[in-house]
Amino acid sequence: xxxxxxxxxxxxxxxxxxxxxxxxxxxxxxxxxxxxxxxxxxxxxxxxxxxxxxxxxxxxxxxxxxxxxxxxxxxxxxxxxxxxxxxxxxxxxxxxxxxxxxxxxxxxxxxxxxxxxxxxxxxxxxxxxxxxxxxxxxxxxxxxxxxxxxxxxx
Numbered sequence: 001x002x003x004x005x006x007x008x009x010x011x012x013x014x015x016x017x018x019x020x021x022x023x024x025x026x027x028x029x030x031x032x033x034x035x036x037x038x039x040x041x042x043x044x045x046x047x048x049x050x051x052x053x054x055x056x057x058x059x060x061x062x063x064x065x066x067x068x069x070x071x072x073x074x075x076x077x078x079x080x081x082x083x084x085x086x087x088x089x090x091x092x093x094x095x096x097x098x099x100x101x102x103x104x105x106x107x108x109x110x111x112x113x114x115x116x117x118x119x120x121x122x123x124x125x126x127x128x129x130x131x132x133x134x135x136x137x138x139x140x141x142x143x144x145x146x147x148x149x150x151x152x153x154x
Contacts, residue, residue, distance in 0.1 A: 005103040020046040027099030047095040068093030
């Protein structure tokens with residue numbers, strides 16, 4: 001996971017929302033550790049001023065899936081980077097396609113950058129379904145098992 005530029009680690013939902021708000025563009029996104037569920041990650045994307053949070057979890061076979069809109073068939077991916085690539089296309093069960101990666105190194109991209117390319121090396125809340133969020137102050141974090149994170153990258 002640490003090899004994905006959009007992975008911000010254990011920053012908390014409010015800090016994630018703040019970082020997306022700094023970018024401000026619909027479709028900007030980042031990946032962070034879940035505050036409430038150990039071993040689960042949150043894919044956060046900005047759309048019309050709200051941050052939508054989608055939990056990413058691993059099944060027993062080692063594949064990754066996102067909890068998307070109810071009624072949308074769940075898709076599994078061997079690596080999180082493949083899941084992110086799939087959600088860069090419209091109609092995948094999330095509020096807006098993933099267009100502008102917010103990298104952990106730079107916090108937010110400038111508005112002159114092009115959509116996509118979140119796969120460069122370095123790169124949810126308590127409910128089961130995506131949630132609308134508004135920015136708030138930073139909150140606590142959870143630790144992550146490094147071996148599991150490295151396996152997720154493949």
